[in-house]
Amino acid sequence: MSSAHDNPSQSHATTVPAGPSEALMDLLSCNAQFARTHDFAPLQAGQHPKTTMLCCSDSRVPESSCGETLNRVFTIKDIGNQIATAPGSIMYGTLHLHTPVLLILGHTGCGAIAAALSDYSAEPQGIREELDSLQPVIRAGLQKHGAPGNDIAKLARFTEDNVDYQVRQALADANISGRVTAGKLAIVGAVYDLHALYGKAGSIVVTNVNGQVEGSALGITIQRLPIA
Ligand SMILES: [Zn+2]
Numbered sequence: 001m002s003s004a005h006d007n008p009s010q011s012h013a014t015t016v017p018a019g020p021s022e023a024l025m026d027l028l029s030c031n032a033q034f035a036r037t038h039d040f041a042p043l044q045a046g047q048h049p050k051t052t053m054l055c056c057s058d059s060r061v062p063e064s065s066c067g068e069t070l071n072r073v074f075t076i077k078d079i080g081n082q083i084a085t086a087p088g089s090i091m092y093g094t095l096h097l098h099t100p101v102l103l104i105l106g107h108t109g110c111g112a113i114a115a116a117l118s119d120y121s122a123e124p125q126g127i128r129e130e131l132d133s134l135q136p137v138i139r140a141g142l143q144k145h146g147a148p149g150n151d152i153a154k155l156a157r158f159t160e161d162n163v164d165y166q167v168r169q170a171l172a173d174a175n176i177s178g179r180v181t182a183g184k185l186a187i188v189g190a191v192y193d194l195h196a197l198y199g200k201a202g203s204i205v206v207t208n209v210n211g212q213v214e215g216s217a218l219g220i221t222i223q224r225l226p227i228a
Pocket of ligand 1: 081107109113
């Protein structure tokens with residue numbers, strides 16, 4: 001593995017930390033800068049986010065992809081952006097903090113979906129369990145699309161399917177669907193387009209609104225991958 005010392009010309013942001021100490025120093029140094037440049041007094045009375053966001057833990061899918069998230073976005077991250085991994089956190093954002101949007105954000109090139117498509121029987125139990133809960137998506141996707149292999153566009157179809165599945169999982173909760181029916185909550189499925197498969201790389205592409213996968217909703221045109 002290369003390190004900052006192997007190639008001093010590499011920028012700080014793109015180097016791989018050599019070990020725990022360097023990684024921690026990097027983190028704390030960035031935090032010191034963050035603490036210097038933000039005002040925390042308005043945040044001390046409580047939080048009032050507008051969106052509960054469930055997204056993949058992948059470090060290339062940052063909360064900051066939707067701008068300043070302080071007091072705006074209540075975030076849950078797990079591998080494969082799954083309701084099954086963190087149902088209580090999702091209920092906390094939607095039912096207690098009353099965010100009007102639950103954004104379920106998958107992404108192109110999702111390693112969790114690729115792993116769930118592979119033989120993961122040698123993985124530790126915790127990882128196996130989180131990949132097992134993706135199997136309904138994987139089984140249905142293999143029937144519809146076949147195995148994606150290394151085809152990033154085909155793999156993205158599984159991401160779209162997974163987002164649809166997670167939206168259905170959210171709607172299956174009576175308390176959450178009650179808020180949707182009352183017009184107080186929208187469940188928005190979306191894909192973070194790292195690979196420019198829909199358009200501009202880095203864009204959040206809305207693919208599903210409350211289970212609707214075509215037309216427009218909430219003033220947004222729903223987009224889907226073109227049928228191959
Ligand atoms: Zn992922």
